[in-house]
Amino acid sequence: MLKRVLIPSAFLVSPLLIADNTFANSKLLSQPPSPQAVIAQNSLSERTTEKPRIAVLDFDFSSVGNPSLLSLINGGADGVGDLLVNALVEGGQYTVVERSRIQSILAEQNLGASGRIDASTAAEIGKILGVRAVMIGSVTQFDLQKQNAGGGIFGVGASTQDTDAEVAINVRLVDTNTAEILYTTQGKGNKSQSDTQLRAFGVRAGASTSNDGKLLTLATEEAIQTITQNMNTQVDTIAALQQSIPDVEALVASVSGNTIILNKGKKEGYREGMVVSIERVTQEVKDPETGEVIRTLTTKLGEVKLTDVDAKSSLGQWISGTATPQVGDLAKPMRQN
Template sequence: MFKIRSYSSAIGGIILFLGILYNPNIRAWAQGVGIEQIQVQTKRRVAVLDFDFASTGVTGLGLSGSVGPAKAISDLLTNRLVQNGTYIVIERSRINQILAEQNLGSSGRIELATAAQVGRLLGADVVVIGTITQFGVQESKSATNYGIFNIVNVTQRQQADVKLTARIVSTSTAEILGVAEGVGTVEHTSGGTMVGQIGSVNVTDARDKILNEAAEQAISQVVEKIAQQESVIAALPILLPDVVAIVADVTLKQVIVNKGAKDGLKPGMILSVERVVREVKDPQTGKVLTRSTQPIGRIQLTKVEANSATGQILAGQGLKIGDLAKPTQ
């Protein structure tokens, strides 16, 4: 009976050993390494900044210099890009917050380098900046008198024209990756007939309506062309945010850090978890001058919220609250 139990224990031990050896999940757990790295297909992030008016070419309503249409065009383009679904589009409120913090809200046209800087602060891969080269309505009226009966036919024609040029800018290099142009034209005709002094002429002011329709046409073309640049944008190196997060919670398989989407963290991103092993402080102020860290593990982000992120442990043991986490390739 003793020998049978001994043999059973030995066989059980061999089976357990082989299970650890050939089962990657068990082997990883035994080594302090999490499950195999997840494959997250993350869409690239796009930010749309306010469009500018060109110095010439704006016709019709005298809107040159006005910020109303510029913001309206940018908002509409943002909404259409969201509906298109090719990219992750950053909320306009977040863009406005960054512009206000950087004192760029009323500084006029944003240069390429500044646009790229704003994009990096937003955690965007590219930013879209653009110009409204035409935005207005041309009007004409005509009257035809049919002579002896004093019949007068009055016709009013209104034509709205909107032209947009958008530039897709890399946030890492400030390079223009592509240009997307859109043109919209909508016509409207109204009028009526009078016989002598009898009758009426129904002339309709449709400027706002046809301007909106023309803008929709132009924006649809711009969105389509930006979506066509997906392969170019996808080939860009992933922009790693310059951020150091602090581990806020640790469980058996997951880590939560105190930075999130507002700091540029994205699902699928890998973070190196490091522990501070030495600090050098200013003897007068007590301020930390430099610190040395030692890598102790890696996590991959699976869920990113505005101010926090949750990661799956890929490697390492003994991770704890207060450790540092830095984005890495």
């Protein structure tokens, strides 16, 4: 049943007033956005289309009391870093560099040979990889404790074994461009298990289900879950960092008109919008004692803007320069447009 509602005259609005307000609102809507609003919108659009690119380096285990326990988890010492990479990728907030690529860079550049990587070395590695930030850290606790209890009478009894796995990980986030430590966080994990066995006249019943490796892995995953959750709160901070330029030169692999293809891609930190300098080697200066090339002199031919980049190659368009590039010319990253 419909009810009639009487509206007091005080609440009636003049059509002219409505028209005036509508006109005022339309003027506000038609005004162009401020430069600050445009910059903010562009920044938001960039974040929604491109995730911040980071790298996770090997963790330091020098503080672990019993390093042999690391062999109980999948991948050993590298397994902790792998678990963190997997968690970050599954979180969907970051693009994470493949661990194999990092190991290749460490070997090629002889970086981190001492086993411990400080912030400045991490930043150097990050520049080569072309990432905005690098995660370094240490495992400060990786313990397994066992306690046995039990008793019996007249040959019959029971025994209980309690196993506790405890893991603690400290992580630091390093700005690739400045080597500044942007953020620190810690994750802790604890998993336990209790097994009971019955004993009668020398015969045991109730086999132990203790799995030390599984307990340590679960405790590590719990610690990493906390770290990942905390890292996800920093995604906007990392996205706002200046994009680093990879310190890896490429070679021209193909030339077709104004279209150039290089032999380096996303694995080396190349990406769409990057501008590279195309240069030709004019002289190689060798050490007279060893014959080693100590300096390479080049002449700049022009610039190419990358438009399509996959894992192993980059395609770009010639945007400046009058010389004709050829296969084998050098390509040096310059800037990100």
